[in-house]
Structure formats: C-alpha cells, structure tokens
Amino acid sequence: MKPDFRKTMIWLHTYSGLVLGWLLLAIFVTGTLSYFNHEISQWMKPELGSKPVSSMAINQSLQRLNTDASGAINWRINLATSRNNHLKLSWTMANKPKNIRHSQTLDSQSFQPIEVRDTQGGNFFRTFHYTLQLRDYGGRYFAGIAAMMMLVGIFSGIFTHRRFFRDFFTVRLNNVLKTLTDLHAVVGIITIPFCFILSVSALFIYISMYMPWSMDHHYDKGSRELNALVSTSLPALIPANIAAKPITDFTVILAQVQQQWPEQNAIKRISYELPFDANGRIVVSRHKSMSLSNKTQVLAFSSVDGHALTGAESERTARMLRRIFYGLHEALFASAGLRWLLFFMGSASCLLIASGMVMWLNKRLAKVKQRHLGHYLVERLNIAGIIGLILAIAGYFYANRLLDFNLAQRADAEISVFLLTWLAALTYSFIRPAQRAWLELLLITAIAYLLLPFVDFILNPQWLLQAWQYNNWVYLGVDLALLTTGSISLIFYCWLRGRNN
C-alpha cells in the first residue's frame, strides 16, 4: 500500500463505502422517513379522521376515564398534536400476579371510542433504521458499525478532494459518469455537518451497548447504576392508602401549566399516578418542541386538589450532553419548515450514498474487460438496495391499505409484505439483465407510487374528502409526497431509457 495520505484516504473511502454502502443506504432512507413518523402514522390510520380536535379533549377524556377506569392505579392521556390527531387513553388496573393495561382511541370530536387498524405506521421506519428488524440478533450493533463507517467515509471523503472549493462549483454534464462524480462531490460537501451529527449522535445513543466496559468496571450494575447517578427524575410516589377522588376538571391545572410553559398546545401527555389515593399525583409532560435535549420536561401536581408539587432537578452536564445529541438526532424540536429542511438533507445523504455505490461499479466496469463475480454481485445488489428498497416501502403502504382490517397480527403482516417485496426485487435483479432490471423496477415503482393515492381514494373516498374539507395537510401531504415520488421515478425511468437507446 502507498504511504501517501491522500491516496490512502481515497482507498479507504472507496472500500469503506463499498463494504457497508447498502446497509447505510437502507438506514438513511428509513431514517429520513422517520422525520415524518407521526405524519405517516396518521396517513396509515385513516380511521382517525381529519376533524380538528376540540378544546374539550382533556376534560372529556378525564370524564371517560373516571367512568371506565374507576379504581385504576394510573391513567394516561396522550393528546393529539398538529402532526397527528391520535387521542389515546390508557390505564392500568391493579391485579395479581400481573397488572392489566387497557387502552382506547377516542374520536376527536364525539369522544366515543373508535376502532383503528392495527399497524406500526411510520414508527416501523424508525425502529427499522436502527434495529434492521433484527433486534434480538444484534441489529443495533450492525447499525452502530454502520455509523462508525459513515464517520470514516465522511473523513476520508473530505481528503479525497484535491480542490475542495473548485470541485464544489464544477458540474460536467456531457458525460453521465462525470455528472455523477460531480453530483457526489457537491452533495457530499453539503451534507458533511448533517451526516456527522447524525452518525455521532447514533453512536452516543447506545453507549451502554457499544461501550459498556468502563461503566461495567466502575459500577456493579453498569449503565443502570451510572444513569441513576447522573439523571434526575420526580421523587418516588408513596401511597397514603387513604381513598380520594381525582380532579376531573383540568382548568385549575391548565392555568398553572400555562404560566410555566407559555407556548400554545404545550402539553403532550397527562398522567395520573394513583388517582384514587390521597397522595395521588398528576404529571404533565411538555412537547419537545421547545428544547434541543430529548429530556421530557414535566410538572407535577396533586391529583386531589391540584396544588403544584416539587419537580425534577436539572441533570448533570455529561448526561445533558448525550441528551442534546439524542435530541438532535430525533429532531422532535423541529417545526414544519425545519423538519422539511432536515428531510431534504436526509434525502441528499441517500443520494450521496446511492451515487457513490453506482460510481464504484461504473468506474470499474469502464476499465475491466473481463468481469468477475464481485462486479456482478455489486451490480445486482445496487439494483435491489436502491430501487428495491423504494419499491418495498410502496409495498408496505399497499399492505396497510389492502390487508383485511381484522387480520390476526396485522401489523406484523404489513412488515412481512415490506420484506417480501424487497426479497422479490432482489430475486428479480438476479434473473434479468442489469439494464433491463433497472428500467423495469423503476417503472413498477413509478406506477406503484402514482396509483397509491387513487387506490386509497377508491377504498374509501371519505378519508380524502374529509381531509380536504378540514384542511388536513398531514394526510394530503403524504398523498402529495407519494405522487411526487412516483413522478420522480417516472422521470428517471424516461431519462434512463432515452440514454440507453
């Protein structure tokens, strides 16, 4: 190997990218979709409807809990947000040997319980992007290795440029491979900070899995004991064992909350702990829109008379540092505009990885006369890894709409459809010539995405009409995003076909 630093970095960039490129792409695509986790979930649960949530929601929910969940040891209300109008009640009844949990989804205006289809919604993309659907088989370790590899890719990529600034302003359009190289360079420079923060925070989130050694050495119970030392939480609740009635008119508490948290719709969740005890406590959780950290801010009140109780202290700096990286990764602080910006940065990163994979192959195919097995494999995996993944996501959305409402384990079946579609695309890429497979899969993907909003409309026109009537831009936005994805695939298909002819 050559001792020249720059040449070493080029070599490292080429091969570190090749080894984990497809894995990184799958993680970045599903991770980018997770920015719209709540919006996608809303679209995938059309039974929730589009009616705006009335301001009566809290008191109506409390009344319902008071009748349906009398004697429970806790109550919880997850309020609807501007991103997702899912109003969910849950409560726990004391029982031996195991407590029983109940939950109920309420209609946003009539406050009657409604049946919602069983689906993981957008949350599937969030869990997939770090567990790879292999939670018990080390999926999170693979994701961690991929994150470290991304950091190596960024670092070595920076040194691959001979002329960092001139490269940025160069786009050669006469040759496809050169266009791709310049695109890779431009997108690479734009996404450096984004990819860096995302990869570092990914590694920070799972320190207790990736780097448990120091904490295991210093503390008997490892990460759990360390976390208890640096984190803070509300004091433990001691039951008084005197029966009492909980407050069901929330206005008293709402006024106190608004003094502390002045923004609109500050409350994300309301929990009653031991509502039927004289020491019962109400914990109000704030939306994470006002803080970079992923620590949920809470206020505590007595559930009997509503006076404020002591809250939690602030945490140690080390813990806060990790919390802020965690918060930056999740981006729950982002408003709609910033969220779109982050989404575009994520899409640009996907483009960066995909163009890198295609470049690796085409640069080598241009040079060699005799192809070997490696070229063949990379060629096929590129097809399945890039366009196959996009198609599999469409398969997941179709499964959500077309599977029977009452199917047993419906949510798992949707995920199976996702994985099977991906497998089918992989098989298809192996049995067809590469150029044909690219074109045909692109066309199938384009048609699938373009048809999906119409399938949705035919299945139940009410969903779309109601979304239109009540200006539900979450629902309409997902439909528009599907049409856009389909159109981009179609344009790309036409361009690629024209070039081949």
Add this chain to the structure above:
Amino acid sequence: MLQLFSHYQLEITARCLAATVGAYCFAIASSLGMVPVFINLFGSLQADAVYFATLYSYFFGFIAIIWSFCQRSALLAWRDIVMACVILMALHFWGTI
C-alpha cells in the same frame, strides 16, 4: 503462509484487523484510562468522568481506524496502537491505586 498470500494481502488484512479489533480495544482502553484524567485534571465527579470517558472513547477509536491505514506499514500501526493502549491502561491502574 507467505507463499499462499501475497505481501499486499497480508498487509491489508493486518491493517483491517488493526482498524477493527485494535481500534475497538483502544477505545475500551481510553474509556477506562481517561477516567482518572477527568477526575484529576478537571475535578469531575466519578460518575461524570466515566460518562465523559465513554462518550470520548469513540473519538479515540476513530483516530485508531485512520491511523491503522495511514501508518507506513501494518506492523508499525499495530505497534502504535498497542503502545497507546498500554499508556491508557497504565493511567487506569494509576487511577485505581
């Protein structure tokens, strides 16, 4: 061995091992060895020091990955990583005394 594999292949394998196994061991050594440094130099509490040392260990691991490909030969890369590990572990044991 030398007849079966070319010098180039041995070099690459040794460097890749240094960048994976070596770098991870180096990161572990730093997550232990930096604890007394944080406590004595910056006056951190032990819990904070362990937390920070764990967070910073990725940085050390990353340096080791780059170093294992940049050093003149694989053998030298391994030598540097082992020496750095020894220094960090010495710091760790000095901290426990």
